[in-house]
Amino acid sequence: MLAGVSTATVSRSINEPEKVNAEMRKRVLDAAAELGWIPNAAGRALASNRTHIVGAIIPTLDAEIFARQVSAMQSVFTRHGYTLFLGCSNYDPMAGYQQVRAMLTRGVEALAIVGEDHPAELFDLLKHHRVPYVVTYTYRLDSPHLCIGVDHRKAFRTMTRRLLEMGHRRFAAIFQPTESNRRVVDRIHGVADELGDAGLPLPPERLTIGPADMDRAARDFVELMAGRPDERPTAVVCGNDLLAIGALNGARDLGLVAGRDFSITGFDDLALASRIPPGLTTQWVDNYRIGELAAGKLMNMIGKSDGPFESAELVPELRLRGSSGPAPSP
Amino acid sequence: MLAGVSTATVSRSINEPEKVNAEMRKRVLDAAAELGWIPNAAGRALASNRTHIVGAIIPTLDAEIFARQVSAMQSVFTRHGYTLFLGCSNYDPMAGYQQVRAMLTRGVEALAIVGEDHPAELFDLLKHHRVPYVVTYTYRLDSPHLCIGVDHRKAFRTMTRRLLEMGHRRFAAIFQPTESNRRVVDRIHGVADELGDAGLPLPPERLTIGPADMDRAARDFVELMAGRPDERPTAVVCGNDLLAIGALNGARDLGLVAGRDFSITGFDDLALASRIPPGLTTQWVDNYRIGELAAGKLMNMIGKSDGPFESAELVPELRLRGSSGPAPSP
DNA sequence: AACGACCAAGTAAGCGCTTACATTACGGTC
DNA sequence: GACCGTAATGTAAGCGCTTACTTGGTCGTT
Known part of the structure; x- marks a missing residue:
């Protein structure tokens, strides 16, 4: 390396800065900047078995409610150093399943998925690969999944x-x-x-x-x-x-x-x-909040396989406006 | 492996099926299904130096025009076996730059970005790492970038x-x-x-x-x-x-x-x-078309560093409706 | 002065794949 | 029947990182 150090030191300068001399660290970072070097996530993922990717599957981007959930999740994930992988199922159950497969291939560490209406194989896949997930937008008391949403x-x-x-x-x-x-x-x-x-x-x-x-x-x-x-x-x-x-x-x-x-x-x-x-x-419905809660929960779930993790019910706010009124007298 | 074959054969069964005996291939795939094995994209990326990821950066998901571009790109990329990595800049130039860095780390092979209003360093980064990109939504004759969009x-x-x-x-x-x-x-x-x-x-x-x-x-x-x-x-x-x-x-x-x-x-x-x-x-504006064209162009650009690749101008369709009419007489 | 504790940096193995090359088996040719 | 071409599979190196372990230097203690 240009800084005349071992790769281990480079790795440490980035991942465990406290373990490395401040001056050394500066030298490494400067050299990296000069060379235009950017770490390779594939190598990192392979070696550390952590991808820092989480997935989200929504029906479609053409709906502001889902777009809002995604925005919220993205901001939470970014704050935690995670990247969001987005998939749209277009209300096609098989497409959703394929997306989940693709995400597992990419090594998502957790996943948020809108709704429960997905093939059982999809959830089996997640369980089999021990990927924590939450179902968003929907809340049902007797759902087998961790839900964050509305009844x-x-x-x-x-x-x-x-x-x-x-x-x-x-x-x-x-x-x-x-x-x-x-x-x-x-x-x-x-x-x-x-x-x-x-x-x-x-x-x-x-x-x-x-x-x-x-x-x-x-x-x-x-x-x-x-x-x-x-x-x-x-x-x-x-x-x-x-x-x-x-x-x-x-x-x-x-x-x-x-x-x-x-x-x-x-x-x-x-x-x-x-x-x-x-x-x-x-x-x-506070969809931004749903996204935040879901992302927050996922961040907690990663690593900690125990729990217990609880579903959260969001109650929609009734907004009475002019379009409703007393029944017209006959 | 359960199928009693070498890893090379597994790899070939998936990536170059024509090079492998049909029966062998079936055995491999069956074994994979039974074990619930899913390929690891990180390993693949590292070995092949191909990630099959492309990135897209848009200002915000809260706008149906960008959501539409993204939908279109996603469908084209999926068809080509690529996955889309989405980033939102929220109209913050530095956020966009950070997103691009993150995408390079992830190894995107190409990138679509809405508009030209981004720090020069962002485009420098892309050039330095030889990542082909297109600017979408905007079209200007004297733009230094490959544009697909509207004047x-x-x-x-x-x-x-x-x-x-x-x-x-x-x-x-x-x-x-x-x-x-x-x-x-x-x-x-x-x-x-x-x-x-x-x-x-x-x-x-x-x-x-x-x-x-x-x-x-x-x-x-x-x-x-x-x-x-x-x-x-x-x-x-x-x-x-x-x-x-x-x-x-x-x-x-x-x-x-x-x-x-x-x-x-x-x-x-x-x-x-x-x-x-x-x-x-x-x-x-046909934003779906913009997305399709941009994605198609990127798919062509990957690998072929030559070109020439040309910008495309989409002309918006004027839709005259009741809100406009002759000037009221004074 | 000798020792051990401790910190910083280096060494090297190995993560799960791909791929160049090596090997084997088989059939056709003279 | 010896030879060669071809097709199918195996072998092993190495992609760019992380990390357990090793090494070496610096202090504080006795």
Whole structure:
């Protein structure tokens, strides 16, 4: 080496600076800078059996909720000297599995994955390779995994209850696809359960499921609202804000005013939700916090195979806005 | 090994299947599956001097335009057997530099980076380590880098010209911060240049710059529109859709109708742009294509140090909607 | 002055792969 | 049947680090 030292000293200067003479260390660092030398992570990983990589698997980057979780994790990991490896499953269970394999190949030391709806082999793989992981965004009491997230069923029960308390009796719902997305299933169950407890049905023709796309929500809304005013739904629960905003567009075309003629609710509290008139009633989830908690937990889990590590439930914040109001009198 | 073969054969079964007996190969793969063995990328990287990793650096995940580029790149890279390493600079030049260092440590074979506004050392580092890279989103003829993106100056000249053609003479502009973001500077210059060519000024008090946040845009809009109707601006060019939508909210509070009382334009064509009444005039950039082109180019560049490799200019698509119209008669 | 404790730096093995080269087996050619 | 070409597999070195162990120098103690 240019500094005339052994490789061991170089290694120590970087990894255990306290074990090396300050002046020596400076010489090494200067030489490294002069040569433009950058350590090779592969060599390091091989020798130390530590990669300082952690993985995260999310459905898609096109959703601000997941992007926020990723941002949060990245900042925590960076602070701990870890690098984030990101994979998107695009809601395809096999893609998720392949991503996990790829991550194991890369030697991730821990992994965060959105949701529980993944093939059992995926989790088996993680267990077999002793990679600690957490499931994010979802929280279920009887989940076999360590969860950091929201009880979606409960959240939608709460929302439905509020609408019931406002006097609504005829409900409809507009939801996104349920495949490989138990959260959506849970949300629908939440609505149905709460209505059931109130002795009200949610007839199949009042529940539409389709692409999470504003135009489709608008069309479905128009269809749901066909019929005599004293028979059509007065409350429409949507699977997320995007659908609710789409439905509001449909309402505009119909000349119906949200909050007066009918009530509508979303989920997520996107930036728009509060800005679109008359303001969308929705639930906000602190996804940044989820990311922070998940990353923090993973950092704790690395190395310490014991535990116990506990799931964390985040309760969404109900944000009542103009789009919901008392049921119109008949 | 369980299959009773040498490590060389295992390696060949995976990397050069044609060089190995089909039956042998099957035995190896079966044994690997049974043992739950997964190759170790660090060992492979060290031995072969190939990591099959490429990096991408974007300002933030919170913007759908970058998220889209990343999605596209990821799908191209995956198809080629490469893995994407993502870094976010949060518009902080030094963070970007650190990310690049981290990526070199990880052995990225190529790198995509959004924009040119990065410290010279960053690009020096890449050159010194012979890592091919492309700059995305931005395109400038006299850029020293390989660019795949948009000429932002030209785009905003075009937009401004359309407004001039519609008869507008009093302009205002609402923009996001210009620090470490030459694209914004270019956009502002585009507006100013075109107005200059038409003999019109863009006085400093008619140009507001601040956080890219809807509420602030709304406030700025209200302020810009203070004054007598025959003196206030009739056309407001916004730095992006978010600001334009914010400004539209401000207009609503003022009782002004976009497209009739004034014209307003954005940039990006976010999902909302077409859905918010009366529809936002804006420019759409095919960011997915940018990602695909960038990734494709990088895949070509790896290994082939020669070239020549050419920049690619993507021309945004002007989307005229209800928010712009002829200048109101005085 | 001799000894041991201690700190700083060097030595060398080995992490899990790839790959150049060596070996073996087999079939075709004259 | 001796020879050679070819295909399939094995052998072993070495990629750039980390780390247990070794060495050597410096003090403080008796």
